[in-house]
Amino acid sequence: MxxxxxxxxxxxxxxxxxxxxxxxxxxxxxxxxxxxxxxxxxxxxxxxxxxxxxxxxxxxxxxxxxxxxxxxxxxxxxxxxxxxxxxxxxxxxxxxxxxxxxxxxxxxxxxxQFKSARWMFLTLTVENCDVSEVREKIQWMNKSFIKMIQRKHFKNYNLGFVKTTEITRSKDGKAHPHFHILLLMKPSYFKYGYLKTTDWAELWRDCLGVSYTPITDIRMVKAKLNGEANKSAIAEAAAETLKYAVKPSDMVKDPEWFHELTRQVHKLRFVSTGGVLKDLFKEDxxxxxxxxxxxxxxxxxxxxxxxxxxxxxxxxxxxxxxx
Ligand SMILES: [Zn+2]
Structure with missing residues (x-):
């Protein structure tokens, strides 16, 4: 058997x-x-x-x-x-x-096409806010950014941009909305239009119409190294710009916070492009x-x-x- x-x-x-x-x-x-x-x-x-x-x-x-x-x-x-x-x-x-x-x-x-153009990486922030104000703040930041690109510095020296929105959660539970922007600048910017970090901060402050100095960061993407395109520097800036809007570890800290954030950003656009970089990305x-x-x-x-x-x-x- x-x-x-x-x-x-x-x-x-x-x-x-x-x-x-x-x-x-x-x-x-x-x-x-x-x-x-x-x-x-x-x-x-x-x-x-x-x-x-x-x-x-x-x-x-x-x-x-x-x-x-x-x-x-x-x-x-x-x-x-x-x-x-x-x-x-x-x-x-x-x-x-x-x-x-x-x-x-x-x-x-x-x-x-733009041989001597240079990449720059700009970060624009505003003061931290309550998560219930995120929608209003982002809409205001977007309006301020539109003002910024109409200023002479953008009109004269910028060829194109890719802008994304990120929201982080600070330790005290406040929301920190900010923009990451890849800029393609004309070579003439460095000769005639160069702005220090504090000047960029002042420009952003003026467009926002606030009295405090918003934290602003601008850096060169060292795109050319011995005449060769420095792929890793561009990759780093692209990775920083083209990433998630909210990092998963911030989503899971406090359910109430994340639920409210979800309501706040519903249907808000998080990616925008302009100039020669226009239409490079669709959000959908x-x-x-x-x-x-x-x-x-x-x-x-x-x-x-x-x-x-x-x-x-x-x-x-x-x-x-x-x-
Ligand atoms: Zn999925």
Whole structure:
């Protein structure tokens, strides 16, 4: 007689992070997504967000690809569903990757067209405010920024800009809305129009119409190094500009704060562009955009499809191994 083995067959898994170095960040962002979704779950008002985020990128479908030239086998994301909730950590991350990819793609042409132009990185802030005032403050900052770009310094010396909004939470629970701006400046700015940090602060103060000096930071992006474009400096400035609007660790500190912030920024635009950089980024993205599929023709051979699933308790993506 055959013995029935009651012991459970041990299922073997392959972790996504073990399989692909570049896909390691998935676990971190998807775990953040669970943490933030749980904050939304606490309020009936945001239940829909919780539901959508809970479903976000639960399954990642990859193609296992053979590089015909090198013989290497790698994996490449083929499909996934994204929730596109504004503060979803996964969707924010994918959006940021997409923006950076677009920026890098446009960069060679911009640099060719405006050979001696220089990149600068500007940070504009206002005094911290109560989270219930965030909407009003950001709208006022936007109006003030429009005043700023109409001033002679922008008109004469700026070729284009990319501006994003970030809101951080200070220790005392106040909100700190600020702008990160990448500026493309004409070379004549350094000859005739150069402003010190304190002058930029004064210009921003005047546009805001306040009596205090707002914290303002301006720095050169050292784009040229021995005549070569210094990619890492530009990458750093681009990464600082084209990132999340609220960092996940600030979202989960105080549910009430984050709920109010969500109400405050509803439908507010967080990205704006101007001059020769206009239309480089759209704020709205499709699910397909977030997959970051490459536009180049694929010469690799697809060997098979691999499906990785999110395991909430284990905080990782993995796939069941056959046999
Ligand atoms: Zn999402």
């Amino acid at each position: 055959e013995r029935i083995d009651n012991k459970k067959i041990k299922v073997k898994y392959e972790k996504l992070s073990d399989r692909s170095e570049k896909d390691k960040p998935w676990d971190i962002h998807r775990h953040d997504c669970d943490l933030v979704a749980d904050i939304y779950k606490q309020s009936f008002e945001f239940e829909r967000y919780f539901e959508r985020m809970n479903e976000c990128s639960g399954h990642l479908q990859y193609s296992e690809m053979l590089n015909r030239e090198t013989g290497e086998i790698g994996i490449k994301l083929k499909s996934a569903r994204f929730c596109r909730v504004r503060h979803c950590p996964v969707c924010q991350w994918r959006k940021s990757l997409m923006w950076k990819a677009r920026f890098y793609k446009a960069l060679p042409d911009i640099e060719k 993205t499709s699910e397909k955009d977030l997959l970051l599929l490459s536009e180049e023709e694929d010469t690799d051979k697809e060997l098979r499809i691999l499906n990785y699933n999110w395991f909430k308790k284990d905080k990782n993506y993995k796939r069941k191994l056959e046999d």
